[in-house]
Amino acid sequence: xxxxxxxxxxxxxxxxxxxxxxxxxxxxxxxxxxxxxxxxxxxxxxxxxxxxxxxxxxxxxxxxxxxxxxxxxxxxxxxxxxxxxxxxxxxxxxxxxxxxxxxxxxxxxxxxxxxxxxxxxxxxxxxxxxxxxxxxxxxxxxxxxxxxxxxxxxxxxxxxxxxxxxxxxxxxxxxxxxxxxxxxxxxxxxxxxxxxxxxxxxxxxxxxxxxxxxxxxxxxxxxxxxxxxxxxxxxxxxxxxxxxxxxxxxxxxxxxxxxxxxxxxxxxxxxxxxxxxxxxxxxxxxxxxxxx
Amino acid sequence: xxxxxxxxxxxxxxxxxxxxxxxxxxxxxxxxxxxxxxxxxxxxxxxxxxxxxxxxxxxxxxxxxxxxxxxxxxxxxxxxxxxxxxxxxxxxxxxxxxxxxxxxxxxxxxxxxxxxxxxxxxxxxxxxxxxxxxxxxxxxxxxxxxxxxxxxxxxxxxxxxxxxxxxxxxxxxxxxxxxxxxxxxxxxxxxxxxxxxxxxxxxxxxxxxxxxxxxxxxxxxxxxxxxxxxxxxxxxxxxxxxxxxxxxxxxxxxxxxxxxxxxxxxxxxxxxxxxxxxxxxxxxxxxxxxxxxxxxxxxxxxxxxxxxxxxxxxxxxxxx
Numbered sequence: 193x194x195x196x197x198x199x200x201x202x203x204x205x206x207x208x209x210x211x212x213x214x215x216x217x218x219x220x221x222x223x224x225x226x227x228x229x230x231x232x233x234x235x236x237x238x239x240x241x242x243x244x245x246x247x248x249x250x251x252x253x254x255x256x257x258x259x260x261x262x263x264x265x266x267x268x269x270x271x272x273x274x275x276x277x278x279x280x281x282x283x284x285x286x287x288x289x290x291x292x293x294x295x296x297x298x299x300x301x302x303x304x305x306x307x308x309x310x311x312x313x314x315x316x317x318x319x320x321x322x323x324x325x326x327x328x329x330x331x332x333x334x335x336x337x338x339x340x341x342x343x344x345x346x347x348x349x350x351x352x353x354x355x356x357x358x359x360x361x362x363x364x365x366x367x368x369x370x371x372x373x374x375x376x377x378x379x380x381x382x383x384x385x386x387x388x389x390x391x392x393x394x395x396x397x398x399x400x401x402x403x404x405x406x407x408x409x410x411x412x413x414x415x416x417x418x419x420x421x422x423x424x425x426x427x428x429x430x431x432x433x434x435x436x437x438x439x440x441x442x443x444x445x446x447x448x449x450x451x452x453x454x455x456x457x458x459x460x461x462x463x464x465x466x467x468x469x470x471x472x473x474x475x476x477x478x479x480x481x482x483x484x
Numbered sequence: 485x486x487x488x489x490x491x492x493x494x495x496x497x498x499x500x501x502x503x504x505x506x507x508x509x510x511x512x513x514x515x516x517x518x519x520x521x522x523x524x525x526x527x528x529x530x531x532x533x534x535x536x537x538x539x540x541x542x543x544x545x546x547x548x549x550x551x552x553x554x555x556x557x558x559x560x561x562x563x564x565x566x567x568x569x570x571x572x573x574x575x576x577x578x579x580x581x582x583x584x585x586x587x588x589x590x591x592x593x594x595x596x597x598x599x600x601x602x603x604x605x606x607x608x609x610x611x612x613x614x615x616x617x618x619x620x621x622x623x624x625x626x627x628x629x630x631x632x633x634x635x636x637x638x639x640x641x642x643x644x645x646x647x648x649x650x651x652x653x654x655x656x657x658x659x660x661x662x663x664x665x666x667x668x669x670x671x672x673x674x675x676x677x678x679x680x681x682x683x684x685x686x687x688x689x690x691x692x693x694x695x696x697x698x699x700x701x702x703x704x705x706x707x708x709x710x711x712x713x714x715x716x717x718x719x720x721x722x723x724x725x726x727x728x729x730x731x732x733x734x735x736x737x738x739x740x741x742x743x744x745x746x747x748x749x750x751x752x753x754x755x756x757x758x759x760x761x762x763x764x765x766x767x768x769x770x771x772x773x774x775x776x777x778x779x780x781x782x783x784x785x786x787x788x789x790x791x792x793x794x795x796x797x798x799x800x801x802x803x804x
Contacts, residue, residue: 321506324502327777332739
């Protein structure tokens, strides 16, 4: 590796460390991160953590309260172990939320870059479509997309992802629009850099901070969206456990076994809280101008 | 100002066109044969074919789209299959119920959230500020359908204080209406209240430490007047934007809240339309909500312009 290369790498490393250290000094971010890591561990090591097969039915064991021998969180309406279903549900809920946000951010990022950089008719067409999509309340748009796509994990991801596109496109487009007229972009152009190079080397890095901030906060929103869709019976279908459909199952047993709804909802709330805390922290660090 | 309003109205045309087009395309993409669903399971293929023709479903897509577009412009949103009534009548029937809870919760959110935000900003880093902001963070993270269930569990099932289902009616007295409203409104107001508290706090904090505000204090103006009259006015624009966003987003909340409390509003209407595959109703209701959203946005933008003279469409310069 050349000396310049090494120097550049060192510099980059320093910057990365710096942001990370700042993040670790931010109490909000740390609390958020702890919650996120805890939930991720549940999700990744679900088979090791779960005490039972989450799908084994045992009607005679139905509606057992928390603390019953062998069932810390009790059992659900089919006698399945609630703890194991919550643990496996973490997998689906977090996977869907992250997947949906990722889908939305990638499409939104590309559309936003294209609109902001190209300007003119491309900009108008893309952004008017985004405005139009924005006019549909989020849940409504996802409900319609789910009706079109049909249920299934990947369709939920796609539905949430598509509904997320306009917000990401707007954020990135705004940044790209401002940055493309900055002097260093003009300089790069004068030096003969092509459009793609300018887009990805000069404009994208400027758009990435707000995108990361919004990404984190959006995962929180998407966990709620998945839960809401499943709660309405349009998201993840049983027997696959997701926090939303466990909650939906608990709704029917609210009088006899309130722990099913209570516990699944608490997991949704705490996870969303975690991503929101972390997102607030990331914003403070990456975007000091917005620090409140 | 008038010029600005006109300009903004003209800008709405392409957005509304996109909204109508999207609604049309999305509804057409829903799998299933509307004619077959309309005729029921006993219908013969012949009858279904005749129905298709009657509904105009065998015309070319583009022609169907223009028929639809012209219908919408005339205020004809189509006819609901499951209710056998014009879609627009159904929507207008259900709209007041939804407005009743969404508007009440929004007013409540402003009345509670804004003072909390102001208090938190004025007493920054105090114990109460800390408690309020933790509560607000929990509030914005709340899955409201879960909150709804827990409210039902505690206040209806366990304590028996409030009714769970339906709207109540004025014939049973004012209290009956209030009793039915409390839980859905609490449910719907949680996220907006928390959001308003957070945004008020942060925009107030930006303002209270400005030189201009310090100057007011130096001139001996009472602290209360400084905060409520001068600082709040400057902190208002971001709040207005967020209020508008929450108001428009309240329809999302209404879909969830109404299904939990069997509140007979737009949310329930859409929910049932989706499950009955009532294409015209889905299409009409979605379009209606989107149009309302677009106009709410317009009004919010105009209010924003009025209270924030720094932004001007006439190309005026900042005079802050």
